[in-house]
Amino acid sequence: MRTIQVKKITEEVAQMCKEAAYYLPGDVYDALKKGRETEESPVGRDVLDQIIKNAEIAKAEDRPICQDTGMAIIFVEVGQDLHIEGGSLEDAINAGVAKGYTEGYLRKSVVEEPLFNRKNTQNNTPAIIYTKIVDGDKIKIQLAPKGFxxxxxxxxxxxxxxxxxxxxxxxxxxxxxxxxxxxxxxxxxxxxxxxxxxxxxxxxxxxxxxxxxxxxxxxxxxxxxxxxxxxxxxxxxxxxxxxxxxxxxxxxxxxxxxxxxxxxxxxxxxxxxxxxxxxx
Known part of the structure; x- marks a missing residue:
């Protein structure tokens, strides 16, 4: 059985938080460029030009694409032949989110209780985590920061x-x-x-x-x-x-x-x- 340390998961999730905030995926960038080519409205074309330029600046300067850096939604597929050592998977992921949002100077937008005091957790945790057990000895992590x-x-x-x-x-x-x-x-x-x-x-x-x-x-x-x-x-x-x-x-x-x-x-x-x- 293969073993992975939770600190490795934490480090990778932290880096993923920063990557997702700074770098628009290539398929989305290409879709924006395609939309710019086919957009019929002059105002619409101007808006798309600004959106595309914003994404390019964010990537070049390692800055967030948007000031709302979202609530971290994470899908995890865990191989049934993988042993996670050193702590719990959920704690490791949340530690990575906290680390990534702090190191990356990303806005912390999560409140610990939704209705009455709405106190900010100050590190953008807890993340929304969906876990699935699959075949194999790998762990697949997909992170999507969701703006509100x-x-x-x-x-x-x-x-x-x-x-x-x-x-x-x-x-x-x-x-x-x-x-x-x-x-x-x-x-x-x-x-x-x-x-x-x-x-x-x-x-x-x-x-x-x-x-x-x-x-x-x-x-x-x-x-x-x-x-x-x-x-x-x-x-x-x-x-x-x-x-x-x-x-x-x-x-x-x-x-x-x-x-x-x-x-x-x-x-x-x-x-x-x-x-x-x-x-x-």
Whole structure:
């Protein structure tokens, strides 16, 4: 059985926090450039120019792409033949988040209690951690800092099977239209279909981590992704101030569900679809 020390996990997570905050993933940057080429609105083109320049400055100077450096959402796949030594996995990840956000001078945005005192934890922990046991002796860590300008506009609809594909399209469009320009478009839209209410929401988060230029492996869902992207880009929301580039991609993840249900969750992300990945 292979062994890994928790301090290695902590160090890697700390570096991932800084990378994600500073460096826009290549697929997202390319999608912005493509959107700039096809954008029909002069104002929209100007906005996209500024967004692209901002990403380039952030990368060149190791500065955050956005002042909202997000709440750390982390998906972890742990090989069942891997032994983690020296402490708990969750503590190691949270220590890495605290270290990365402190060393990287990233804004600490997490409060320890949500309603009454809302006291800031001062190190951006705890992270939101989803753990899955898989085959093998490796650990895969995917980190996505989630800003709340877009998170606040995410939503879920509990449909019934009779609503079908058209019902799903309407649910997604209703959420997008309600969000309008508030999530700092052009957006990346994660859609989770199936499972339960909570499972659909997690699927929609996981969908955002998939590269914007990779379609769902299931041809029907891949087709739906493109149809939804076209519908969203016809809304006129555009990049902040109107235009034809309202979204860069729609990514769908799906799962088994109950015979009476059709949950649909939509997680919206701003143009800064930040994420980082390690396999240790």
């Amino acid at each position: 300008g877009s998170e606040n506009k995410s939503d879920i609809k509990m449909l019934v099977p009779a609503d079908g594909v058209e019902g799903v399209k309407k649910a997604v469009l209703d959420i997008i239209l309600h969000a309008s320009c508030n999530p700092c478009p052009p957006m990346v839209v994660g859609v989770g279909i199936g499972g339960t209410m909570d499972r659909a929401a997690v699927l929609s988060k996981r969908a955002l981590i998939r590269p914007t230029n990779v379609r769902n492996a299931h041809p029907d869902y891949a087709k739906l992704e493109l149809e939804l992207l076209d519908l969203i880009n016809k809304t006129g929301i555009g990049p902040q101030l109107g235009g034809t580039t309202s979204a860069l991609a729609v990514n769908i993840e799906w799962g088994a569900t109950h015979i009476a249900g059709l949950p649909v969750a939509v997680t919206i992300c701003c143009h800064a679809m930040r994420h980082s990945e390690r396999v240790l």
